[in-house]
Amino acid sequence: MSLGERALLQWCLLTNTDMLSGLQELEETATHLDSVYPVYNALFAFPTLKSMGLAEKNTELDPQTKVNYLCGNSLGLMPLQTREYVNRELDAWSARGVESHFRNEITTDWVDVDLPLVPKLAKLVGANENEVAIMGTLTMDLNSLLISFYNPDVASGRTKILFEKGAFPSDYYALYNLAKLKGLDPSKTLVQLSPEDGEYHLSTEQILQYLDKEGDKVALVCFSGIQYYSGQYFQIKEITAKGHEKGCIVGWDLAHAAGNADLKLHEWDVDFAAWCSYKYLNSGPGGIGGIFVNEKHSHGDGVNGKARLAGWWGNDAGSRFQMLEKFNPIESALGFRQSNPSVIDCAALNSSLDIFAKAGGIGELRAKSIELTNFLEKCLKTSRYYKSISESNRIGNSETHFIIITPGDPLQRGAQLSLLFKGPTSDVMMAVFKYMNERGTICDERRPNVIRLAPTPLYNTFKDCLVCAVLLEEAMSQL
Template sequence: MCSFKLRPSKLSRYFCENLKIMQFKNTAEFAKKLDAQDKLASYKDEFIFPVINEKEVIYFTGNSLGLQPKRSQKYVNEIMNDWGGLAVEGHFKAEKPWWDYHERLAAPLAKVVGAKPEEVTVMNTLTVNLHLLMVSFYRPSAKRFKIICEEKAFPSDQYMLASQVRFHGFNPEEAIVEVKKRDGENHWHLEDILKTIEEVGDELALVLIGGVNYYNGQVFDIRTITEAGQKQGAFVGWDLAHAAGNIKLQLHNWGVDFAAWCSYKYMNSGPGNASGIFVNEKYLDRKDIPRFEGWWGTKKETRFLMEPEFEPMPNAEAWQISNAPVLSMAPYLASLSLFDEVNMDLLIEKSKLLTAYLEFVLHEIDVELGETTIFEIITPKDRGCQLSVFLHGQGKALFDYLMKNGVITDWREPNVIRLAPTPFYNSFEEMYRFGQILKQGILEN
């Protein structure tokens, strides 16, 4: 567990397991020194950065859309060339045949989410996949029909849950139980979630929570919540849109029933791109589980015999419906090749240090600007690489100033900016430079 203490001084002590104790300094020289020691520094050159004022931007919105890996175009061009040169024969005669293209993503993706390769596949998009997984894992009865989620979950999840509940003939106001934050606080307490699960008890059909909250960046205790929900006889699933490629996941070892995630945030696969799913191995190779089925989920060996009976694939591919959208899978495969080169432990190690340094820079600027606190970080210590910062006394003019000066960040009402220092392509020097631009923006606004 990583912890550090910040003091209102020019130096701050930082400690994290497996990392050296060091004294942070809010100087360009110190930031460059950290970059020189960074094992992942070279990967910054693997990505394409937008340019503002003839300079590459400082990009803080990998939690919304990751930057494009330079190698993505090669992967897409392979398919375009095969389409042009082979046409329909590309399904079987391309260098990476299209009919089993999705299989190439399973092994590297399993490493990222802590699963067995047979437990994951890529298909459709995130909310579509959550709907499809609900067919299997939300099977309400007259008594057991309630769903627990977090208060103000991502809107798409809210819409999805409410529509599923109505589809089964229940009232969302009665069936959906939201775990609220405590009055005056910006994060959830694990004990409140566990208490809610226990109180709903044998009426609970499903727990479905975002593994990392999109707004405040909080990481939930997936293992403990999963165990608690299953103890009550419910299924437990996770929306990992902001978790996949960001935090350490062990979906198989934690006994998660199912999960889904998009691929375009920390996994850099391109806007609106294909979604990954996880289905625990205990549900694989079974015909007694309800699914919406299509021919790409039927057994590979007999798929093109056009048999009338559905024979499910013995892995998560049984949940696939249509043939693989290879043009969208290509940039995902390109990005996964980067993750395959750099294991998640190394990415997370840098992420912790990078995020800690950014927080230090914010505190130092707060001190330099006077007694009144400007920056309130509402992200708790259980976090990935996102800091959500409440700007006291500042409005959207500051956000606009940052954008004009080459800092791409994210604004959320009422006056929160989300900063996601991504370990693949953000540097320590950028954290320092951002701090200087931010300070100047406050002084001018």
């Protein structure tokens, strides 16, 4: 018996005839869609019940049964070929030591190890090759860019930093301390927009209206591309255009968007962006980050005539090892690099980028992702415990239920759906999360009451989505 077979059997025991009929229809739909959309799960290493320590809780299943992994928004699965890519670099290290920096007979010379990845990554984020660099990690990269791009003008009153309430805490810390570094009072500098009462995400209109009214006081707009908690995909093109219309610099944290959404950063005229690679880009925990710097900002004098944070890896490669006391920045995003990148991290990222290419690129994957998440939403809405936001606002915590706080419009979300749980007790979400995890559906929770589900088009199937919804129904019925 597989995880899916067990989940569907349990559904039959839990539900009435009408619901069972609906399940059969969903199962047929899942089978059809899985025959239409390619899946590359054979290229990834899946945890098993045994490796997760769950075999003893699922004795009716083979311990080597693969878990149902819907957590690519937190950490992507490991491509099987990552071992090969990483081992090649370890072989180069063991065989030639320091010589591999300039005479690597196995792979790319380490002095240029990141460069073959740049065009691959540029395609995924919709950038010109001279606008992308691979470096650091997300918050470090974001801080480096913020120092250059945030140029408050106290005399004119253009000092504000605009972003969303409930941003990822690391972004908040970066922006808060950025204001302090510039000698400003964060409480008077940071502007966080909140959803309207009874709503769980910002409307694009709210953001545009604020910029129309107060944009001349805003120096920097810096939202998340996709909001980590709600899963909202902000309308990057429209917000960037409005910000520029009002004279603002516009940057984006694309942690949950890179490798997930079909981005067009150059076309949308984004000023700068930063992202991690361990989520949808599957580079491994703490994997190397990436930046986008619009080519209009990469001239040698820095951003808007201001100096950038500098290091030798941003210096012209021809003179880098001459050890001169003159910084001659590369006139591209590469000029924002500071230190040489981790060879092992680049190898791990490269292994995943090659799978993206094999799958036809981000456009093909995004098309499948929309259908996957739509199907997951459809399955979840068949639950006896699902309520619309308006219904939930009416009944409050009087009965146990869940709502979906991610926008219903597929163009305003990525792969992720965020489920918010309510009930007479405060432990509903954790009870459901624990039940699902122990039975092999791996997702993640965000306190106090949200479970995030993210079917990933590279390695998740439509059947995975159905199994998840069935198990959630089973979990809710046990409360």
